[in-house]
Amino acid sequence: MKTAPAARPHATHEVLNQVPPLAGYDVADDPALLEAAGREGADWDAGRLHELGRLAGAADTQEHARLANEHPPVLRTHDSRGNRIDEVEFHPSWHVLLGTAVGYGLHAAPWADTRPGAHVARAAAFYVWSQAEAGHGCPVSMTYAVLPALRHAPDLAQQFEPLLTAAAYDPGLRPPAGKAGLLAGMAMTEKQGGSDVRAGTTRAEPVPGDTGGAHLITGHKWFCSAPMSDLFLVLAQAPGGLTCFLLPRVLPDGSRNAMRLQRLKDKLGNRSNASAEVEFDGALAWPVGAAGRGVPTIIEMVSATRLDCVLGSAAGMRRGVVAAAHYTAHRQAFGKDLIAWPLMGSVLADLSLESEAATTLAIRLAGAADRAARGDAAEAALLRVALPAAKHWVCKRAPLHAAEALECLGGNGYVEESGMPRLYRDSPLNSIWEGSGNVTALDLLRALRRQPATADALAAELALAAGADGRLDKAIGQLRAGLAGLGAAGPDAEYAARRLAGQITLALQAALLVRHAPAAVADAFCASRLGAGEGAAPGGPGVPFGTLPDGTAVGEILDRARLVPR
Ligand SMILES: Cc1cc2nc3c(=O)[nH]c(=O)nc-3n(C[C@H](O)[C@H](O)[C@H](O)COP(=O)(O)OP(=O)(O)OC[C@H]3O[C@@H](n4cnc5c(N)ncnc54)[C@H](O)[C@@H]3O)c2cc1C
Numbered sequence: 001m002k003t004a005p006a007a008r009p010h011a012t013h014e015v016l017n018q019v020p021p022l023a024g025y026d027v028a029d030d031p032a033l034l035e036a037a038g039r040e041g042a043d044w045d046a047g048r049l050h051e052l053g054r055l056a057g058a059a060d061t062q063e064h065a066r067l068a069n070e071h072p073p074v075l076r077t078h079d080s081r082g083n084r085i086d087e088v089e090f091h092p093s094w095h096v097l098l099g100t101a102v103g104y105g106l107h108a109a110p111w112a113d114t115r116p117g118a119h120v121a122r123a124a125a126f127y128v129w130s131q132a133e134a135g136h137g138c139p140v141s142m143t144y145a146v147l148p149a150l151r152h153a154p155d156l157a158q159q160f161e162p163l164l165t166a167a168a169y170d171p172g173l174r175p176p177a178g179k180a181g182l183l184a185g186m187a188m189t190e191k192q193g194g195s196d197v198r199a200g201t202t203r204a205e206p207v208p209g210d211t212g213g214a215h216l217i218t219g220h221k222w223f224c225s226a227p228m229s230d231l232f233l234v235l236a237q238a239p240g241g242l243t244c245f246l247l248p249r250v251l252p253d254g255s256r257n258a259m260r261l262q263r264l265k266d267k268l269g270n271r272s273n274a275s276a277e278v279e280f281d282g283a284l285a286w287p288v289g290a291a292g293r294g295v296p297t298i299i300e301m302v303s304a305t306r307l308d309c310v311l312g313s314a315a316g317m318r319r320g321v322v323a324a325a326h327y328t329a330h331r332q333a334f335g336k337d338l339i340a341w342p343l344m345g346s347v348l349a350d351l352s353l354e355s356e357a358a359t360t361l362a363i364r365l366a367g368a369a370d371r372a373a374r375g376d377a378a379e380a381a382l383l384r385v386a387l388p389a390a391k392h393w394v395c396k397r398a399p400l401h402a403a404e405a406l407e408c409l410g411g412n413g414y415v416e417e418s419g420m421p422r423l424y425r426d427s428p429l430n431s432i433w434e435g436s437g438n439v440t441a442l443d444l445l446r447a448l449r450r451q452p453a454t455a456d457a458l459a460a461e462l463a464l465a466a467g468a469d470g471r472l473d474k475a476i477g478q479l480r481a482g483l484a485g486l487g488a489a490g491p492d493a494e495y496a497a498r499r500l501a502g503q504i505t506l507a508l509q510a511a512l513l514v515r516h517a518p519a520a521v522a523d524a525f526c527a528s529r530l531g532a533g534e535g536a537a538p539g540g541p542g543v544p545f546g547t548l549p550d551g552t553a554v555g556e557i558l559d560r561a562r563l564v565p566r
Contacts, residue, residue, distance in 0.1 A: 019330040019412075022323055023062055028053025028128045029562055030318060032356040033363065035516065037124040040367030041117030045124070052104055052125050056132040061100075062419070064093035065133035068272035069422055075264045075276070086261040087173065088228050088274045097136045097272075099169040101129055102181060107143035111373075112165035119373060123311055123366030127359070130315035134426045135272030137312055139183045139226035145304030146184040148373075149233055149244065152289035152297050156246050160231060173250050176230045185229040186301055187221040187247075187278065194223065195439045197235055197242075197295060202280065204236035204245060213287050217247060217280040220262075227261055227276040233288060233298055234280070240291025244298045247285035258283040269425030302434045303383075306391045307362075307369055309430035313398040314358035316427055320405030321351040323420065325563035327409045338408075339564065342554075347408065347546035349557040353525050354401055354545070356517065356561060357509035358394045364512055365390060381457035386508055388435070388444040392498065393505035395431035402427040404545040441497035444504070448486060455483055458504065465511035471526040472510045479503045506530065518560050520553035527552070 009015070028034070028049045037043070055061055071091035079085050101107065106126045110118035122144070130137050143164060150164075151157045160182060168181035176182055193199040202219025217236050224232070232247045251257050262277040289297030325348055328338035338344050365387055372380035406413040406420040413420040431437055447454045462476050482500055486493055506529050513522040527549045548554070558564050 017332055019327050021059065021062075022326040023057065023059040025057040026050055026053040027056040027131050027319075027322075028124075030128075030359070031560060031562060032359045032517070033124060033127060033318075036360050036363035037120055039516065040120040040363055041370065042120035042124055044115070044117065045121035048104070049121070049124055049128060053128050055100065056129050061097075061132045064096045065272075065422075066419075067091055067093035068097060068133060069135065072271045073264060073274040075261055075274075077261065084256075084260065086227075086256065086259065088261070088264070088276070090228075090274075091272075094136060094272055095169070095171060097133050098139065098171075101136060101140045102169040102183075103167055104129065105167050107140050107183065108147050108161075108164040109167055110144075110370075111147040111161070116374065117367075117370060119370035120363065120366045123307070123363060123369075126308060127311045127315045127318075127362065130312050131319040133272060134312060134316065134423075135270050137308065138270065138273045139185065139229055141305050141308035141312075142186055142226060142229070142301075143182070143184045144308065145301040146186070146231070146233060148300040148304060149297050150184075150246065150288060152244075152300075153246065153287065156286060156288065160246075164231075171228065173228070173230075173256065175250050175252050175254055176248055177252060179230065182230040183226065183228075184231045184233070185224060185226045186298065187224040187232050187234045188298060189221060189223040191220065191222045195436065197298075200235055200237060200242065202234070202236040204238040204243060204285065206239070207284070215245060215285050215287065216282045217245060217285045218282055220277070220279045222277055223265070223275055224278045225273060225275040227259075227274055227278065232259075233301055234285060235294045235298060236285070238287070238291055242294040243291050244288045244294040245285035246288050247280070247283055251284060268429075269422070269427070270429050271422075271425075303387065304369070305434045306387050306440075307365055309433055310358070310362045310365060310387070310390045310394050313395045313427070313430045314355070314362040316398050316423055317351070317355040317358050317401045317405075320402050320420070320423055321348065321355045321561070321563065323418075323423075324348060324351060324405040324408035325558065325561075327412070329564065339558075343546065344408070345554040345558065346548050346552065347404065348563060349524065349552060349554040350528065350545040350548050351401060351405055351408075352557055352561045352563060353521060353528065353548075354397060356521060357513060357525055357529075358397070360512045360516065361386075361390055361394065361505065361509050364508075377453075378457050378460070381451065381453040382461055384447045384451060385444060385454035385458050386461075386504065388440045388447065389501040389504040390508070391435070392431075392437055392440045392444065392501035396437060398430065399424070399427040401545070437498070441501045442494065444501050445486070445493065445497045448483065448500075458508075462507055462511050465514045468514045469510070469522065469526050471530040472507070472514055475503070475507050475510065475530045479507050518556065520556035521560055524548055524552045524557060 074089045076087045110122040163182040166181040170180040188197050204215040207214040234245045234247045258281040260279045265275040368379040368383040402424045
């Protein structure tokens with residue numbers, strides 16, 4: 001009797017020229033990040049950053065990230081007996097990711113840490129851990145950002161701050177006071193408007209006879225992410241005008257507050273995270289900040305989350321270029337490693353320049369936030385102008401960057417298993433959150449018009465790089481002329497908003513690179529982004545990646561970013 005031939009994995013061919021998984025590496029092995037974090041005062045956290053970096057690059061973590069996205073959250077409106085429960089069920093991998101983030105203090109921990117640089121250390125760690133999975137960063141960021149706003153209600157802050165800053169992930173709906181740690185969200189956007197929050201129709205009515213300021217909230221919110229959080233900042237129309245309130249999911253007596261989850265959004269990206277449509281049917285809440293001052297109060301939360309949008313976009317870029325470099329270093333075409341072909345090298349170097357500039361600026365902004373939180377007015381003024389500019393520009397560059405990084409993997413980059421489609425789908429979101437492109441750019445104009453100290457702080461920051469590079473000097477001169485011509489409000493001034501956001505960001509990035517990065521990086525950035533001088537890329541940064549001028553030190557740029565296997 002004939003025996004069957006031994007089973008072979010593939011009957012027709014050997015599997016050749018496929019790339020090993022990018023796993024088991026230290027995500028924090030990122031010179032631009034480490035140097036920037038050191039400059040901004042967080043050297044003391046380098047050991048922990050590498051520990052988190054190794055965790056972020058581990059195969060197990062990557063598997064959790066995949067599972068959390070392939071098994072998105074499910075809404076459970078009722079229990080088996082028909083009682084309303086309004087809970088969201090997550091895959092266990094979501095809890096692992098979020099639990100790690102909270103355990104490393106990426107949420108509100110730095111607000112309880114008096115060490116200078118605590119916010120920078122947290123920003124660097126957030127950047128590193130976001131490269132593992134971006135979706136769970138949403139509740140992490142919102143919890144980080146809630147503190148400055150919550151402090152407008154000292155009694156509530158005293159009660160909840162220790163739990164919001166505790167490095168304990170304690171999921172599940174229970175009375176906040178009895179939990180080991182809390183997460184917070186925000187609910188501003190309504191069906192009829194998200195940018196124009198003053199058009200909100202949700203009402204707040206004082207509870208008759210209550211001396212503690214309790215109000216009943218009635219209305220809806222159209223996007224309310226991380227709805228399993230313990231506390232929410234909510235905007236509502238109170239008798240004294242639009243006011244910010246703190247609304248707990250569970251009341252002190254253990255009953256569920258009247259916050260109903262209507263459905264979850266079926267989203268482009270950010271699929272591991274739940275974003276709900278909610279209704280408040282007389283939900284109990286307590287004011288945060290003065291009546292009628294809802295927008296200025298919640299803006300403090302918005303501003304802190306904007307920093308995370310920049311960090312998150314920079315993290316996505318780094319993840320993209322590392323994946324692209326890894327792939328091209330292990331895949332051959334036409335007899336050579338892809339990375340060794342000049343044009344692929346140029347694409348990777350260009351992606352790397354964008355990534356290094358984004359990282360360097362994001363961590364500089366985290367340094368400004370750290371010092372502003374400790375009372376430094378000049379850094380607060382710089383942040384007021386640099387943050388909306390960077391939020392606009394860096395977050396808008398991210399999808400272009402992700403698309404190009406994905407293409408370095410050829411067809412494999414288009415396939416889910418590579419992780420690149422998730423990176424691409426997640427990439428536009430930071431630009432929409434916390435003020436979409438136009439709104440953020442208009443906010444930049446508002447800052448420049450109303451607070452002259454912001455332009456002074458920007459000028460002082462750029463002056464630190466004066467004389468170091470002629471192209472940068474010229475760009476700063478053009479920016480100065482643009483700012484001087486801002487004039488009164490009107491269509492022309494508004495048209496300038498996006499342009500200015502780009503000019504300011506590029507000038508800040510170039511100034512930082514000229515001062516701190518290797519000459520090859522700074523020179524190539526100025527040559528390709530500032531659009532002046534011999535051999536400049538046609539059209540500057542608006543053109544696709546991979547158009548670096550002749551003579552660019554591609555090898556040095558890739559080495560610098562540790563993108564070539566050693
Ligand atoms: C995944 C996801 C999660 C979210 N989670 C939350 C959450 O947890 N809490 C929350 O409150 N919100 C959340 N949002 C909502 C988000 O903040 C809003 O979508 C955003 O602020 C824009 O509001 P809108 O969708 O109503 O758009 P609109 O306000 O209708 O704006 C539409 C477009 O017009 C532009 N625009 C608006 N005004 C002007 C103007 N004056 N001049 C020029 N252009 C203008 C905007 O930039 C935008 O591009 C989430 C959104 C998404 C996608």
